[in-house]
Amino acid sequence: MSKKNGKNASSGNYEPRPEHKFSFGLWTLGNRGRDPFGDAVRPTFPPNDIVHVLGEIGAWGVNLHDNDLVPIDATPKERDKIVRDFRAACNESGVVVPMATVSLFFHPVFRDGAFTANDPEVRAYALQKTMRAMDLGAELGARIFVLWGGREGVETDACRPRADEAVKRLREAVNYLCQYNMAQKYGYRFALEAKPNEPRGDIYMATTGHYLGFIPTLDHPEMVGVNPEFAHETMAGLNFMHGVAQAWEAGKLFHIDLNDQYPGRYDQDLRFGSANPKSAFWLVKFLEDVAYDGPRHFDAHAYRTENCEGVTDFARGCMRTYLILKEKADRWNADREIQTILKEVSAASPSVPKNGRYSPTGAQTLLSHVFNKDAMMQKRLPYELLDQLTVDVLLGVR
Numbered sequence: 001m002s003k004k005n006g007k008n009a010s011s012g013n014y015e016p017r018p019e020h021k022f023s024f025g026l027w028t029l030g031n032r033g034r035d036p037f038g039d040a041v042r043p044t045f046p047p048n049d050i051v052h053v054l055g056e057i058g059a060w061g062v063n064l065h066d067n068d069l070v071p072i073d074a075t076p077k078e079r080d081k082i083v084r085d086f087r088a089a090c091n092e093s094g095v096v097v098p099m100a101t102v103s104l105f106f107h108p109v110f111r112d113g114a115f116t117a118n119d120p121e122v123r124a125y126a127l128q129k130t131m132r133a134m135d136l137g138a139e140l141g142a143r144i145f146v147l148w149g150g151r152e153g154v155e156t157d158a159c160r161p162r163a164d165e166a167v168k169r170l171r172e173a174v175n176y177l178c179q180y181n182m183a184q185k186y187g188y189r190f191a192l193e194a195k196p197n198e199p200r201g202d203i204y205m206a207t208t209g210h211y212l213g214f215i216p217t218l219d220h221p222e223m224v225g226v227n228p229e230f231a232h233e234t235m236a237g238l239n240f241m242h243g244v245a246q247a248w249e250a251g252k253l254f255h256i257d258l259n260d261q262y263p264g265r266y267d268q269d270l271r272f273g274s275a276n277p278k279s280a281f282w283l284v285k286f287l288e289d290v291a292y293d294g295p296r297h298f299d300a301h302a303y304r305t306e307n308c309e310g311v312t313d314f315a316r317g318c319m320r321t322y323l324i325l326k327e328k329a330d331r332w333n334a335d336r337e338i339q340t341i342l343k344e345v346s347a348a349s350p351s352v353p354k355n356g357r358y359s360p361t362g363a364q365t366l367l368s369h370v371f372n373k374d375a376m377m378q379k380r381l382p383y384e385l386l387d388q389l390t391v392d393v394l395l396g397v398r
């Protein structure tokens with residue numbers, strides 16, 4: 001990394017700055033390398049120490065689940081002291097808390113889901129826990145509240161009379177939380193995070209697109225958007241950037257989770273850009289082209305083989321790769337050959353009837369037009385060249 005090696009790559013300065021809005025969850029640097037088959041390999045990384053490291057390496061924000069900071073059974077007095085000390089650590093380190101979330105997946109009580117669980121008592125507890133997590137986030141200054149329903153799913157569809165009941169329960173819960181948000185004047189924007197499976201066999205609201213269909217059915221759709229995650233959509237075999245683009249176009253990109261993932265594997269949460277740099281490039285280019293101004297949140301963790309020093313390498317690497325790809329995006333946009341090809345492939349010949357907004361006369365003109373398909377086929381679409389130019393930019397020879 002740049003600081004360690006004493007120099008940057010000759011082509012740019014990849015030092016993260018607050019305006020880049022890079023944030024990390026406490027659970028990301030704090031990940032101890034536990035997996036379904038093996039125990040922790042790294043010691044506990046206390047939240048206040050994580051914040052200091054984030055400040056040192058140039059991150060802008062830290063995000064948290066309620067129980068990343070406050071143990072689930074803490075007394076109000078213990079809670080208040082923990083929060084006070086954490087706020088002090090954030091202030092000292094110049095790190096803000098842009099987003100808060102709630103763990104509705106770790107405690108065994110959520111084994112059948114939280115907002116969609118069959119037991120009404122579990123659903124009520126999930127609401128109470130979320131309201132308290134909203135209180136905590138608001139106290140720390142968060143204005144985005146992420147909801148990831150990690151346990152909102154099934155191993156067998158026999159467990160619900162009908163699957164649409166889960167959708168209704170989820171709607172009821174989100175509507176309730178929107179009301180609480182207004183009553184408390186917290187000013188949160190909720191960001192719903194999709195995942196197709198793991199830890200449940202199948203999770204409801206499997207993709208960002210599912211949530212984009214769900215949100216307009218809420219009582220306060222303006223208050224609710226999405227938090228697409230690179231790994232989650234890639235697990236589903238989808239083009240992540242396309243999902244992000246649709247969310248953006250719908251005005252619903254309230255937050256984003258950046259990491260990496262090989263398709264067809266379990267949830268890997270790899271360092272951003274480490275598995276598929278080309279997909280990461282298209283994503284960074286999209287976010288920068290549209291001037292997305294929300295947090296660039298890394299929801300990933302270091303390899304299980306790493307020690308504490310490696311956790312810092314991992315975090316620096318996420319930000320560095322983002323900034324390198326941002327520079328590549330500028331280069332791509334400024335490349336005259338690439339831009340000329342783009343212009344040519346979308347240019348219209350003068351004889352083409354205009355088909356913008358529908359009008360009866362316009363429709364008549366379009367219906368009577370004779371298209372010369374052979375001539376249309378003469379137009380070259382040099383996408384091989386376009387992609388190779390992209391690869392040249394990415395591999396640093398252009």
Ligand SMILES: [Mn+2]
Nearest residue numbers: 193229257299
């Ligand atoms: Mn995530």
